[in-house]
Amino acid sequence: MKFLPILFVSLVCLCSNAQIEKKQVTALKTSVKPIIDGNLDDECWQHAATAQNFVMFKPKNGTPERLDKKTTVKLLYDDEAIYFAAYLYDNTTDKIPLQYENRDQIGNVDYFAVLLNPNNDGQNDSGFFVMSTGAQADCKIDKKREDFSWNAVWYSAVKITPSGWQVEIKIPYSALRFSEEVDVWGINFIRRIHYLNEQYSWNYINRSKGFMTQYAGELTGISGINAPLRLSFSPYATVSNTWFEGKSSFDKSVGLDVKYGLSESFTLDATLIPDFSQTAFDNLELNLGPFEQRYEEQRAFFTEGTELFKKGNIFYSRRIGNAPVERHLVKEKLEDNEIITHNPDKVDMINAIKISGRTKKGLGIGFFNAITARTTASVRDTLKNTSRKIVTEPLANYNVLVLDQQFNKNSSVGIINTNVTRSGHFRDANVTALTYNISDKKDHYNIKGNLKISNVFDDGKYKKGYSGFIELSKIYGNFQFEVNHWRNNSKYEVKDLGFQRRNNTANYTAEFSYKIFEPNRTFNKYKISLDNKLKYLNNPNEYMGNEIELDGFFMLPSRFAFGGSIETNIGIQYDWFEPRVAGRYFKHSGILNTNAWVSSDYRKKFAYYAGATYGSRYGKNENYMAFNFEPRFRFSNRFYLIYEIFYARLKNEKGYVHNTEDKEHIFFGNRRITTLSNAIISKYNFNIKSALSLSFRHYWSPVKYSSNFFELTKDGNLIPSTYSNSHDENYNVWNLDLSYSWEFAPGSQFIIFYRNAITNKDNFSNLNYTKNLKHLFKQPISNNLSIKFIYYLDYNKLKTWL
Numbered sequence: 048m049k050f051l052p053i054l055f056v057s058l059v060c061l062c063s064n065a066q067i068e069k070k071q072v073t074a075l076k077t078s079v080k081p082i083i084d085g086n087l088d089d090e091c092w093q094h095a096a097t098a099q100n101f102v103m104f105k106p107k108n109g110t111p112e113r114l115d116k117k118t119t120v121k122l123l124y125d126d127e128a129i130y131f132a133a134y135l136y137d138n139t140t141d142k143i144p145l146q147y148e149n150r151d152q153i154g155n156v157d158y159f160a161v162l163l164n165p166n167n168d169g170q171n172d173s174g175f176f177v178m179s180t181g182a183q184a185d186c187k188i189d190k191k192r193e194d195f196s197w198n199a200v201w202y203s204a205v206k207i208t209p210s211g212w213q214v215e216i217k218i219p220y221s222a223l224r225f226s227e228e229v230d231v232w233g234i235n236f237i238r239r240i241h242y243l244n245e246q247y248s249w250n251y252i253n254r255s256k257g258f259m260t261q262y263a264g265e266l267t268g269i270s271g272i273n274a275p276l277r278l279s280f281s282p283y284a285t286v287s288n289t290w291f292e293g294k295s296s297f298d299k300s301v302g303l304d305v306k307y308g309l310s311e312s313f314t315l316d317a318t319l320i321p322d323f324s325q326t327a328f329d330n331l332e333l334n335l336g337p338f339e340q341r342y343e344e345q346r347a348f349f350t351e352g353t354e355l356f357k358k359g360n361i362f363y364s365r366r367i368g369n370a371p372v373e374r375h376l377v378k379e380k381l382e383d384n385e386i387i388t389h390n391p392d393k394v395d396m397i398n399a400i401k402i403s404g405r406t407k408k409g410l411g412i413g414f415f416n417a418i419t420a421r422t423t424a425s426v427r428d429t430l431k432n433t434s435r436k437i438v439t440e441p442l443a444n445y446n447v448l449v450l451d452q453q454f455n456k457n458s459s460v461g462i463i464n465t466n467v468t469r470s471g472h473f474r475d476a477n478v479t480a481l482t483y484n485i486s487d488k489k490d491h492y493n494i495k496g497n498l499k500i501s502n503v504f505d506d507g508k509y510k511k512g513y514s515g516f517i518e519l520s521k522i523y524g525n526f527q528f529e530v531n532h533w534r535n536n537s538k539y540e541v542k543d544l545g546f547q548r549r550n551n552t553a554n555y556t557a558e559f560s561y562k563i564f565e566p567n568r569t570f571n572k573y574k575i576s577l578d579n580k581l582k583y584l585n586n587p588n589e590y591m592g593n594e595i596e597l598d599g600f601f602m603l604p605s606r607f608a609f610g611g612s613i614e615t616n617i618g619i620q621y622d623w624f625e626p627r628v629a630g631r632y633f634k635h636s637g638i639l640n641t642n643a644w645v646s647s648d649y650r651k652k653f654a655y656y657a658g659a660t661y662g663s664r665y666g667k668n669e670n671y672m673a674f675n676f677e678p679r680f681r682f683s684n685r686f687y688l689i690y691e692i693f694y695a696r697l698k699n700e701k702g703y704v705h706n707t708e709d710k711e712h713i714f715f716g717n718r719r720i721t722t723l724s725n726a727i728i729s730k731y732n733f734n735i736k737s738a739l740s741l742s743f744r745h746y747w748s749p750v751k752y753s754s755n756f757f758e759l760t761k762d763g764n765l766i767p768s769t770y771s772n773s774h775d776e777n778y779n780v781w782n783l784d785l786s787y788s789w790e791f792a793p794g795s796q797f798i799i800f801y802r803n804a805i806t807n808k809d810n811f812s813n814l815n816y817t818k819n820l821k822h823l824f825k826q827p828i829s830n831n832l833s834i835k836f837i838y839y840l841d842y843n844k845l846k847t848w849l
Contacts, residue, residue, distance in 0.1 A: 133213065282838055314403065531555075628713055675691065751775055758770070781805040
């Protein structure tokens with residue numbers, strides 16, 4: 048191997064936890080539960096422990112709280128839950144923003160948050176947010192990420208008074224994972240005063256180094272808990288009807304989600320006969336390049352509590368229930384006179400489970416398993432009028448196992464394995480990754496990386512590949528940097544259960560940045576960064592190109608922000624992937640791209656974002672221009688609308704169109720690509736529990752080729768060719784989702800969902816926008832209406848009903 052995979056070993060001995068001054072609060076056990084109504088007049092609060100003296104961490108760092116904006120928090124506990132009462136003083140209550148949003152949506156509001164870390168490991172917080180409207184949000188927080196896809200069942204209430212606003216919270220132990228042997232919990236409180244653009248914390252947070260999770264205070268006194276069984280059920284039922292091409296199809300399904308606390312620290316999540324019919328649509332785009340497009344996971348089961356499974360970046364959950372692995376081979380298996388009558392583009396999932404948690408000594412364990420159903424395509428012989436099935440995806444099992452050891456409250460090492468086993472002769476795969484992320488005792492420097500090995504078993508052949516990454520960075524102070532190296536070989540493949548765009552490459556990257564943590568007279572904050580990258584083919588060791596980018600972000604005290612970037616390549620660039628044939632490359636000159644954007648204050652009723660880009664290739668008549676505009680209208684605290692328009696034009700781009708069967712002749716075309724996208728996102732909130740939501744997007748991208756085509760020579764140049772096939776494309780995606788959701792009880796929902804969708808690709812690239820729309824609406828339109836009912840049942844409450 049041509050790189051050092053595990054340089055971190057020499058640094059382990061340097062790592063010990065930085066000594067950060069921590070506040071302490073001792074919780075008292077109560078025999079009388081407070082009523083969660085926001086009034087804070089329960090007798091038990093009079094004897095509760097108190098946390099106060101908050102300090103600012105945004106925009107300034109360490110400034111004491113304002114005298115007229117003090118925050119006082121009281122806390123209690125019993126055998127069922129932890130309770131909090133917060134007094135959020137504010138002598139200008141008319142300025143407290145009250146934009147209604149549903150769960151996990153933080154809009155134009157003030158909020159109070161409790162950050163809990165029962166294992167006190169400095170790396171894994173659970174956040175519970177209560178908005179000034181009374182809405183809730185919850186998330187998992189690690190070093191650099193807040194994951195609001197995690198959901199727990201807990202209780203809160205707010206009340207606005209002449210002297211400010213009050214919050215009352217109950218967090219059941221069933222919402223937490225903890226060891227009864229840990230005497231000291233990590234805890235912090237956060238308050239946002241939105242109209243002042245200020246955020247405060249109880250325990251000081253130094254934004255110039257480390258991460259928020261390392262700055263927790265200490266909660267003591269919680270002991271002798273007779274914690275209840277952590278077991279809940281969420282049965283659901285869905286009925287739907289789809290209309291397409293004059294036909295109507297009715298469907299119904301029932302299923303069950305289960306959460307079970309295997310121990311004080313580990314939880315099992317299971318879904319049986321899952322239903323994802325109401326999942327948000329993907330923002331599909333035209334793809335003429337050699338690489339797969341990546342879309343974010345939208346299914347709740349695969350986004351909630353999955354932070355452990357993201358270690359090593361080899362698990363891409365969209366692979367489960369995606370297109371059948373041999374769907375594209377059906378045409379090749381047709382016999383004479385046969386046609387395809389049905390070829391499903393998705394695989395049904397039968398069930399899935401995940402087990403995750405972390406021991407008191409910091410060992411995180413994650414186990415995931417999913418089973419997908421056998422999928423077949425239907426073909427028919429038009430002469431004999433007979434039909435047969437072709438298996439495109441057999442019964443398959445997807446498995447992930449993670450071990451991640453954290454230490455010193457700022458470091459970790461881990462191993463993750465993914466495995467895909469398909470029945471019969473179909474392709475199987477196994478990938479293992481070793482990961483490390485280590486900071487020094489002062490949180491000044493960090494080294495992280497991974498080493499991955501992939502094994503693929505396909506058609507009686509075995510293929511083994513590797514990939515490695517290492518990065519050294521300075522993570523404190525105004526000036527920061529990171530340098531890294533990444534390399535993989537030609538046999539490295541993770542696409543069965545991971546995401547991969549390319550292999551057989553090597554990159555060297557260095558990024559330098561300067562940013563401020565304290566506002567000055569001109570700027571609230573700013574960051575300037577310079578990024579440099581060298582790209583090589585791994586085998587043979589061939590130079591591919593380089594990238595240099597200067598980027599800037601600036602925000603004024605008024606919350607008006609602006610920025611931009613300049614990106615270029617120096618010298619000749621060698622693209623080894625655009626030709627789509629191994630061993631061949633396309634040679635071209637570098638580009639110069641410039642970008643600029645502005646963004647207004649989103650606290651105002653009208654706000655906007657606007658950006659523009661222009662780029663050109665050196666010495667060529669190839670250029671790119673784009674602009675986007677996003678006005679935001681908040682008509683009231685209940686109703687808002689966001690409109691997004693994006694326009695781009697790429698002129699005289701040279702790109703791959705075809706190659707001969709023997710791969711000796713590769714043809715390129717000269718094309719003009721236009722893209723126009725219009726989108727609307729709107730919501731009307733009846734209250735914090737129910738809302739009517741609209742998501743609309745029309746994406747249009749026509750591609751027009753000139754009549755002159757080219758052939759790629761062995762030395763990477765283009766010469767004129769007599770090739771003359773048509774490759775014009777006209778690509779349209781139309782999506783409209785309208786839904787009503789009502790959270791009628793904690794963890795329980797009633798949802799009515801309507802979807803209108805069209806996807807069409809043809810060669811009518813000469814149509815203007817109006818004629819294109821008329822043509823689009825002549826295509827088959829899919830209409831779907833579904834109703835879903837989910838009910839949350841806690842085992843401990845269920846016992847009292849029986």
